[in-house]
Amino acid sequence: MGHHKTFSDDPKVDPALAGKLFKVGIGVGVVGLLATAATLAMGEEGRHQFFFSWLTAFSFFTTIALGALFFTILHHLVRATWSAGWRRTAENIAANLPLMAVLFIPILVGMHDIYHWTHEEVVATDEIIKWKAPYLNTGFFVIRAVVFFGAWIAMALFFRRNSIKQDESGDVALTFRMRWWAPVCTLIFVMTMTFAHFDWLMSLDPHWFSTIFGVVIFAGAMMSCYATLSLIGLWYTKNGILQNTITQGNLHDAAKMMFGFTVFWAYVSFSQYYLIWYGNIPEETAWYALRLDHGWQWVGIAVLFGHFMIPFWFLMSRHMKRSRTALAIGAGWMLLMHFVDLYYMIMPTLHHGFHPHWADLTALIGMGGLFVAFFGRRLASDAVVAYRDPQLVASMEYDNV
């Protein structure tokens, strides 16, 4: 029978390391967000900048957390084996969704600054926005946001709690239970994810519409989830965590999925752009017209090459996926590109010409600090791997030879 592996790592992280992560994360978070808040003192323009920078950073981390939530659901839905070692990490990232719900509050506060359709005088005079008022109105928007976060947090907690219960009991019934719920959760996830981003991002331009928009956001979210997992896996193994559990094969597989979703993102983004360009109907092209002028076209080209053309060749390489340095560069780069992609969707609504602002960076760093801090707290509280998952050993045995 030969070379059977057994789980031999410490499922717990050194509390000092996790504690440090939490402390540093909180520190960076508070400083970063306070610095961002300084724009609020800079008049109306500064206030607008604050909310748009906030929305961009918020969307970045929310999509990563949602990607991780769907990773967990997908693992159970398809009864995957390879991802058993990654499962807890994804659960821990998705457990940041309550944090994202708190970070959503400033967006509710700043709705009037962010969303044009909240202005009553606009609704009164603009026929198109008036038509959409039954959907795009403040009350319903808030109710929907509560429903979206409620559903996501419930699902994230459900999977994480049952998974941790299994750490204690090793009960296989818990695996079956999570599998049983996975299909229903998939449906809930897909619908909430779509409409959340119709609300938060597509309605930034209340005239514009695209049926594929939800799929574009989904593709970016999944891509960045696999990039985040790869980076965390590299960080774990570098710090002596799960060195024998997160194998080179597992990293290779996560990188493959990152590559796959990079291509999928390109496919759906291209579909959206191309059909709108070819149809050339003013109500649709307005969105791209804004993004292809006054300097924004360079950001668009950066997204085209940085998010797809170059990574396509780089991430395709088997060598890259198995080299720790190259994988770290590739995954870090893809996360950066995910941010640029969201920035390109959001910021032209505020600035009609390309106009980077330091608050974009401080909001990103600040929220990133909090995101890492709360992830660190989960590392301290429970095992970092679902070590009694009945599929874990089999996932360690996979390698791509």
Add this chain to the structure above:
Amino acid sequence: MSAHTKSPDGVFPPPLVQGGHDFGSVTDTICKIVEEPPTAGWFAAFAVASSVLAMLGGCIAWLIWEGTGIWGLNNPVGWGWAIVNFVFWVGIGHAGTLISAILFLFRQRWRTAINRFAEAMTIFAVICALVFPGIHVGRIWAAYWMAPLPNQMAMWPNFRSPLLWDVFAVSTYFTVSLLFWYVGLVPDLATLRDRAKGKIRYYAYGLFALGWRGANRHWQNYERAYLLLAGLATPLVLSVHTIVSFDFAVSVIPGWHTTIFPPYFVAGAIFSGFAMVQTLAVPSRKIFGLEDFITVRHVENMNKVILVTGTMVGYAYAMEFFIAWYSAAPYESFAFINRMFGPFGWAYFIMVSCNVITPQLFWSKRIRTSMTWTFILSIFVNIGMWFERFVITMSLHRDFVPSSWDYYSPTVFDILTFVGSFGLFFTLFLLFLKFLPAVAIAEIKGVMPEADPHWDGYHDAHVAKAEEASHG
């Protein structure tokens, strides 16, 4: 993997090959279908299929003689059943490559039992699909103009037209699918050659087996070629139906021009392809005694794919409807209300019932493991997906000028041509069943426990032998 045996029941799926087969009995069971003389049932089916094929020939001949006036096309509806049938068949052709390429890359080993005939089905479906653009052009003798051939008249097809991209996309797809299928067949053709009783049989299979001897080097090259073809075929699974969707979506016709069309068409194609695989697999496994290879688990997995892709199609319908309202574009809203409650509302309800509602029955494990239910629901999906393309095409019947609105009715030639394409499909499929192994023999062996060099059975046999020796 032997780690699986230590885990509790149900965590890992059951073995892929049932019925206590060894390598020899696998070869025998599958080769028997090809080696035994055709049964009366096969001849009866073949007689029906080839007669229907002859009818297709008659319809096409009359079309070429008389022109497209024999079809039900009218002024607003310039695209009728020909495009519907084309998209229908191309869509069906997606399951084969998805099973053979994408599931291969995803290490879904259950694909091995069904990939061979899903790929065959793909090739035959694409042949059926290619008939329609070929014949619908009117002046059939100028059909070669579809390809960009240099000529002294300096006439070129319109490179900006997705109809031309279809020519490239579908022909690339056909070529790669055929290569993929053939590469996979080579080891099995050699098996049939080695078992051949007659000289003709021996040389015929021998010619196509390309001198395969099962050498280590042969296998290494084979595995590499297979992986590369899987990688090449994967983007094709998406590209073909994406470009087919462009046929509609690059226009500005309400109901056609929407950004979700590419992935929505691909999901629909996989959905219809898997349904056709089920329509063929469920009876075939019974008739030819392949139940140990195409097990209930295989059928159940395919039903799950049908449920998932059917739901994706449902998602696309929902997005189209929501955005039709949300866009506040009056033409878009009209197109969708007309689709539902207009003269073709009946077709819309057939589409939604068969594509979105009935596949939901597969949520029940009892239904998705029942062969009768699977067969019935797969037929529903086939019907629903034909109607989906019909509904989309019929967006034309009420165009921007109400005075030119018209209803579309097919003529008898529309109907017989479509029915005839099934004759072509089944004739090819029946020939395939009789001349080529319907299940990939070599691949099936690869997923059996004996294929693992560390298999317990070898160890046990070794111990038993050693014990025997020591006692002796």
